[in-house]
Amino acid sequence: xxxxxxxxxxxxxxxxxxxxxxxxxxxxxxxxxxxxxxxxxxxxxxxxxxxxxxxxxxxxxxxxxxxxxxxxxxxxxxxxxxxxxxxxxxxxxxxxxxxxxxxxxxxxxxxxxxxxxxxxxxxxxxxxxxxxxxxxxxxxxxxxxxxxxxxxxxxxxxxxxxxxxxxxxxxxxxxxxxxxxxxxxxxxxxxxxxxxxxxxxxxxxxxxxxxxxxxxx
Numbered sequence: 647x648x649x650x651x652x653x654x655x656x657x658x659x660x661x662x663x664x665x666x667x668x669x670x671x672x673x674x675x676x677x678x679x680x681x682x683x684x685x686x687x688x689x690x691x692x693x694x695x696x697x698x699x700x701x702x703x704x705x706x707x708x709x710x711x712x713x714x715x716x717x718x719x720x721x722x723x724x725x726x727x728x729x730x731x732x733x734x735x736x737x738x739x740x741x742x743x744x745x746x747x748x749x750x751x752x753x754x755x756x757x758x759x760x761x762x763x764x765x766x767x768x769x770x771x772x773x774x775x776x777x778x779x780x781x782x783x784x785x786x787x788x789x790x791x792x793x794x795x796x797x798x799x800x801x802x803x804x805x806x807x808x809x810x811x812x813x814x815x816x817x818x819x820x821x822x823x824x825x826x827x828x829x830x831x832x833x834x835x836x837x838x839x840x841x842x843x844x845x846x847x848x849x850x851x852x853x854x855x856x857x858x859x860x861x862x863x
Contacts, residue, residue, distance in 0.1 A: 652807070652828045655840045658857035666856030672736040674712035679729030683766050687732055689773035693740040694859055697794050698780030700746035703810040706846035707780065708733070708743060711856060718743055728760045730767060739859065740773070747790060768801040775862045776838070777805040778855075783812045783843070786823045787830040799836045806838040807831055808855065813845040 658666065680686055698704045705718040717733065731743040744767075745760055768774070777798055781787050798805045807827060815823065824841070831837040842858070844851030 652831050652837070652839055652841050654824075655842050655854050655858070658854055662857045662861065663853050666853060666858075666860045669736055669739065669860045670712055670856055674714060674717060674733050674735045674741065676717060677732040677734050677740070679731050681729055682763065683770070686730075686767070686771070687740070689771060691738055691740055691773065692775055692862060693742055693771065693773040694775060694862065695742035695744055695777050696780060697744045697777055697805075698746060698810070699782075699788065699790050702746070702780045702782050703846055704743065704746065704780050707808070707810060707844060707855075708741060710844075710846040710849065710852050711741070711859075728756060730763065742774075747794060765797065765801070768797060768803050774803060776858075777803050778808045778842075779805045780808050780810050781827060783809040783815045783820070783823055786826040792830060792833075795830075795834045795837065799834050801836075803836060804838050805834075805836055806840065806842065806858070808842045808844055808851075810844055810846065812843045812850055813848045 657663075677687060678685070696704050696708060708718040709715050712733070712735065718731070728745050730745070733741040733743070735741055744764065768777070779791065779794060779798070781791055795805065809823075809827065812820075827841065831841075842851050842855055844855060846852070
């Protein structure tokens with residue numbers, strides 16, 4: 647049987663699952679929002695970031711990962727939040743929430759300022775181990791998602807695709823979405839070769855994502 651490119655990540659074993667659970671069981675807290683590079687916290691711990699277009703479910707995913715419902719808050723207006731938000735997990739990790747992209751209503755100068763900050767952050771943050779690019783499983787990858795993927799390619803930052811809202815997709819439609827996402831990822835050299843399927847509402851894939859994060863070095 648031919649192996650599919652970009653397969654779904656396999657479920658973690660019990661030991662790895664428990665390590666992931668324990669990492670987040672010690673508690674996560676909001677640290678600060680950053681609007682310029684000189685505001686970044688010290689790069690003294692392992693860091694992962696989450697990127698995704700507006701309304702992809704990024705805040706819900708971070709809340710599900712940390713087990714804290716109100717930790718990351720979604721803005722009702724796409725593009726309103728222009729800060730890079732840092733959260734601490736245990737004494738060893740930063741979770742970094744990047745502003746939602748793909749906002750048509752934000753002023754052009756605001757968009758340019760955010761894009762410049764994002765490029766600086768991605769290319770200059772030595773403690774950043776992986777970016778998670780969130781894609782809505784109902785819609786697949788959009789051109790705006792490819793823009794962030796290309797930016798991660800040029801910054802040489804490994805990124806992993808996380809499909810969100812998997813519970814909203816009918817089983818018969820899932821393969822078509824996966825195939826479309828796989829074709830998109832195949833064009834990007836920085837793409838990690840496995841996909842994570844998640845549902846923040848149902849808890850699907852959360853243990854897998856925690857296990858991935860705890861396994862990074």
